[in-house]
Structure formats: C-alpha cells, structure tokens
Amino acid sequence: MLSQKTRYAIRAMQHLADKYGQGPIPLTDIAETQNIPAKFLTVILSELSRFGIVASQRGKDGGYWLGVPPIDITYGDLIRVMRGSLALVPCASRFAHETCKNCVEEKDCRTRALMLQVRDVTAGLLDGVRLSDPIELVPAAEGLEAPDDVQA
Amino acid sequence: MLSQKTRYAIRAMQHLADKYGQGPIPLTDIAETQNIPAKFLTVILSELSRFGIVASQRGKDGGYWLGVPPIDITYGDLIRVMRGSLALVPCASRFAHETCKNCVEEKDCRTRALMLQVRDVTAGLLDGVRLSDPIELVPAAEGLEAPDDVQA
DNA sequence: TCTATTCTCAAGAGAATAGGTTGACAATGC
DNA sequence: GCATTGTCAACCTATTCTCTTGAGAATAGA
Structure with missing residues (x-):
C-alpha cells in the first residue's frame, strides 16, 4: 500500500502540474481543493522541494510550483x-x-x-505515465464490479 | 511493500507445496529451512489454516500440510x-x-x-502463477544491474 | 518601516502497525 | 504417562504513520 503521505504527495503534484506556468500556487489552494491537512502538506512539499521537483517562494503572492516541467515527471x-x-x-x-x-x-x-x-x-x-498526461477516469461503481474470473 | 509476515507466509507455503503429499511437515522443519522465527510461524500458520489452505495435526509425527493442492493456490x-x-x-x-x-x-x-x-x-x-509452478530464479547480482533506461 | 502574508523547519504527540515472544494448554503416538 | 507437536490468547517493544505545535524568516505592499 502507498502511505497516505505518498498519496497526498501525488495529488499535490497533480494539482501543481495542472497549474503549471501559472505562477506560485499557495499551499492553502492545494490543501483545500485536494483535501490535504495543510500543516502536513508543508512537510510533504518541503520534502519534494529537497528533491528539486517542487520550487517555492515566500511572502505575499508566494506559493509552490513544479521545479521541473510536468512532462518530465x-x-x-x-x-x-x-x-x-x-x-x-x-x-x-x-x-x-x-x-x-x-x-x-x-x-x-x-x-x-x-x-x-x-x-x-x-x-x-x-514510468510510462507523466504528470502532464491525461488520465482516463474510472466511474466509482466500476471498482466494485469485479469480472467473474477475478477475485480481488 | 509486503510485510515480513506476508513474506514468511509465502515461503512457508512454497515449502509445504514442495513437500505436498509427503505427510505432515513439522513446524521446525519449515522454520529452519526457511529461516523463519518458529514461534512467529505458529501465528502465521494458524492464520493460514483458518482460511483452509493449510491443515495440521498435533502430537508425535504431527505437522502441517497444504489443505488445497498447490495447483489451486x-x-x-x-x-x-x-x-x-x-x-x-x-x-x-x-x-x-x-x-x-x-x-x-x-x-x-x-x-x-x-x-x-x-x-x-x-x-x-x-493470479497466473501457482504454488505448483516452477519459478525461474534470478542470480543475485542481476537485481543490481538496472538497464540504462530503468531508474529503480 | 510596519504589517499581513506565505513558506521553513525542528520537535513532538498520539495511535496504529510490525514483528515477535511467553506461557499455559490440548492432542497424539509410543 | 511421557515426549512430541500443534493451539491460542495475551503481551511487549520498537518503529512508523499521520499529523500538530510553535517559533521563525522572507516578501510585497501600504
């Protein structure tokens, strides 16, 4: 299983990818739309920025953005x-x-x-799917309907 | 990641699969050859037997065996x-x-x-590999030699 | 310069999970 | 009855998970 932290990180990165090129995105914006505890998100984003895949700026109009184009992640x-x-x-x-x-x-x-x-x-x-790639969503119900020959 | 317990369970089941049809296999035999803490293995085997995929017998010449043919697991x-x-x-x-x-x-x-x-x-x-299937082993070194286009 | 905003970062807190161990007991075969 | 072998619940310790606290530091605008 992926930890909650990893899942948050992925969603945060997707959010930043969607807004790539739009300047700094405030943490609150990510936290609210992605449903991630704000303070925990600071820990996650700082971890990601240590890897260089997230950049940030403080102060008014500050925020986070991808340090690398979404096609390269x-x-x-x-x-x-x-x-x-x-x-x-x-x-x-x-x-x-x-x-x-x-x-x-x-x-x-x-x-x-x-x-x-x-x-x-x-x-x-x-490794074949990039942050810039569209992903075909799956209706919620379908996850429950296992084909006959599938057990779990 | 698979937990240590899950890995122990898999190895124990492989061991029992290898000796399927040879009567009860004592816990000690599994624990020693598979390098699993004996007392912990009792917990694992009892869990597996609750699912019916392991059977057991107590007393002298007792032990464990697969409750289901290895081709069906x-x-x-x-x-x-x-x-x-x-x-x-x-x-x-x-x-x-x-x-x-x-x-x-x-x-x-x-x-x-x-x-x-x-x-x-x-x-x-x-779901396509069964406990009865031979598995082609991989030399220890090869896990370390990643192809050029593979990162991890 | 003052203030509001926004990120930074180390510490810690509480709960859950992992990874076992202990020890008393029950069945089986000789 | 005695050695062997599995059964089972309870417990234990360390680590990891999931966050929170709280004290800063940078930045922009008034």
Missing part, C-alpha cells in the same frame, strides 16, 4: 521519491536494492524472482 | 489472504474495495484510475 518517479522503491520487497528493487532480513539466499529465492517480475510490469506502467 | 491468493488486497490504495482494490480517507471523489481521482491499472497488471501476473 513520471508517476514512477513520484513513488520512488516518496517511498524509495516501486518494488514489493526490498530485494526486488532495481535501484534501491537491499537484501531482505531473515530470508533465504537471493539466488534461491522464488519470492524475489516473482517480485522482480511484478516490479518490472509496475515500472513499465508507472 | 496462486500467489495472488496468498497475498490477498495475508494483506487483504493486491492494490496499492484501498480504493483500487477490486475485491476489498474501500474508499480512501481525505481524498477527492473517486470518480475524479486520477491516482485511483492509475492504481486500478497497476492492480490489474499485478493481478494478471500473480
């Missing part, structure tokens, strides 16, 4: 910035690889082999 | 049993759907739309 990047990796297990990360504790040897680990495949299809998708 | 099933869902956000689960807190409306949520796609490719993969 993928959803994969965002998740990596916020949680370090796209993978489901530390040993299946291609960039932030870490050996798992209390595991069998990596070369013998079937879980790792499988999770590497999962990471790759996930990355294939998320 | 997918990795997707295992992850769903252990953590409730394959999805990265509650609102993108097809079986255990839950609306996210502090979010925008689901029908307007781009994050959800994207995470539904991620869920679907993940499920496409994990």
Whole structure:
C-alpha cells in the first residue's frame, strides 16, 4: 500500500502540474481543493522541494510550483521519491536494492524472482505515465464490479 | 511493500507445496529451512489454516500440510489472504474495495484510475502463477544491474 | 518601516502497525 | 504417562504513520 503521505504527495503534484506556468500556487489552494491537512502538506512539499521537483517562494503572492516541467515527471518517479522503491520487497528493487532480513539466499529465492517480475510490469506502467498526461477516469461503481474470473 | 509476515507466509507455503503429499511437515522443519522465527510461524500458520489452505495435526509425527493442492493456490491468493488486497490504495482494490480517507471523489481521482491499472497488471501476473509452478530464479547480482533506461 | 502574508523547519504527540515472544494448554503416538 | 507437536490468547517493544505545535524568516505592499 502507498502511505497516505505518498498519496497526498501525488495529488499535490497533480494539482501543481495542472497549474503549471501559472505562477506560485499557495499551499492553502492545494490543501483545500485536494483535501490535504495543510500543516502536513508543508512537510510533504518541503520534502519534494529537497528533491528539486517542487520550487517555492515566500511572502505575499508566494506559493509552490513544479521545479521541473510536468512532462518530465513520471508517476514512477513520484513513488520512488516518496517511498524509495516501486518494488514489493526490498530485494526486488532495481535501484534501491537491499537484501531482505531473515530470508533465504537471493539466488534461491522464488519470492524475489516473482517480485522482480511484478516490479518490472509496475515500472513499465508507472514510468510510462507523466504528470502532464491525461488520465482516463474510472466511474466509482466500476471498482466494485469485479469480472467473474477475478477475485480481488 | 509486503510485510515480513506476508513474506514468511509465502515461503512457508512454497515449502509445504514442495513437500505436498509427503505427510505432515513439522513446524521446525519449515522454520529452519526457511529461516523463519518458529514461534512467529505458529501465528502465521494458524492464520493460514483458518482460511483452509493449510491443515495440521498435533502430537508425535504431527505437522502441517497444504489443505488445497498447490495447483489451486496462486500467489495472488496468498497475498490477498495475508494483506487483504493486491492494490496499492484501498480504493483500487477490486475485491476489498474501500474508499480512501481525505481524498477527492473517486470518480475524479486520477491516482485511483492509475492504481486500478497497476492492480490489474499485478493481478494478471500473480493470479497466473501457482504454488505448483516452477519459478525461474534470478542470480543475485542481476537485481543490481538496472538497464540504462530503468531508474529503480 | 510596519504589517499581513506565505513558506521553513525542528520537535513532538498520539495511535496504529510490525514483528515477535511467553506461557499455559490440548492432542497424539509410543 | 511421557515426549512430541500443534493451539491460542495475551503481551511487549520498537518503529512508523499521520499529523500538530510553535517559533521563525522572507516578501510585497501600504
């Protein structure tokens, strides 16, 4: 699962992407329209600005904006910035690889082999979608109607 | 990320799958070869047996075995049993759907739309691999050698 | 210069989750 | 009856999550 913080970060970035080129966007504007606790958002935005993907200015008419054009930021990047990796297990990360504790040897680990495949299809998708891309929305109900052959 | 508990559960199930048809396998056998804390494994196995996918017998020559043939258990099933869902956000689960807190409306949520796609490719993969399937192992080093166009 | 506005940043608080362990008990086979 | 093996509830510690507090510092405009 993505943490609440990561989800907030993604929505905040989408908001800034939508308003890219329109000057500084005040935190309150993001917080209110995206339904994010304002003070928590300051923590998130300051984290994002340390990575250079958000810029800011203080004082009257200040605010935040993308430090990089939205076409140059993928959803994969965002998740990596916020949680370090796209993978489901530390040993299946291609960039932030870490050996798992209390595991069998990596070369013998079937879980790792499988999770590497999962990471790759996930990355294939998320690294292909940019903050500037339109995303086809899905009606709320459809998430509940699983096809017959799908369990969850 | 999958929790340590989920990873232990997967490895324990793989172990039982490998020895399917060989009678009860003592907990100690699983714990030692899979490097899982024995007492914690009792918690995990009892959880799995509540779902009927593990059976057990007490006393001398007792132990655990799969309650269902390994060909009938997918990795997707295992992850769903252990953590409730394959999805990265509650609102993108097809079986255990839950609306996210502090979010925008689901029908307007781009994050959800994207995470539904991620869920679907993940499920496409994990629901297609069964505990009885051979899994091609990946040498330990390869996880570290990211292709040029891959970032993490 | 004064003031209102807006970001900055370190600390901390409360709750939940993770990752186990303890210990008493129950069944089974010899 | 005794060793073996699973059952189960309760507990524990550390970490992480999700925010909040509160004291600044920069900026623009009056």
